[in-house]
Amino acid sequence: MYSSSEPCPMCLVACYWARVPRLVYAATSHDAAANGFEDLQFYRQLALPNAERTLLSETAAGGEMHEVAARSLASWADKLPFPVEPKL
Ligand SMILES: [Zn+2]
Known part of the structure; x- marks a missing residue:
């Protein structure tokens, strides 16, 4: 998958669920944070x-x-x- 920016946490997880084998992005979460995006804070x-x-x-x-x-x-x-394979 190619993306203009590093995926936010929600989109990154969607990549995992979709079994995307490879991700290439240009701008980083730090670049996004410098422009007001909260992705880095969420990461x-x-x-x-949890606590x-x-x-x-x-x-x-x-x-x-x-x-x-x-x-x-x-x-x-x-x-x-099919039998469930625990993912612990
Ligand atoms: Zn996203």
Whole structure:
């Protein structure tokens, strides 16, 4: 994939999901930041542990909602025509 600028975090992840094998970009996230784009700040946020990010996020892990949500995911996986390979 060729891009005029380094992809933002969302587009970079889309490249991974689409299994794009190679990415070539011209302007960097630093170039984008110099012109007011926030991509670099978001990359920095993603590199931090959850507790250190400015976006407050909580997990319901261990609670009833976690069990319901986890069962829902397992139910979806059980309906696939092929075995699921965990991506841990
Ligand atoms: Zn993007």
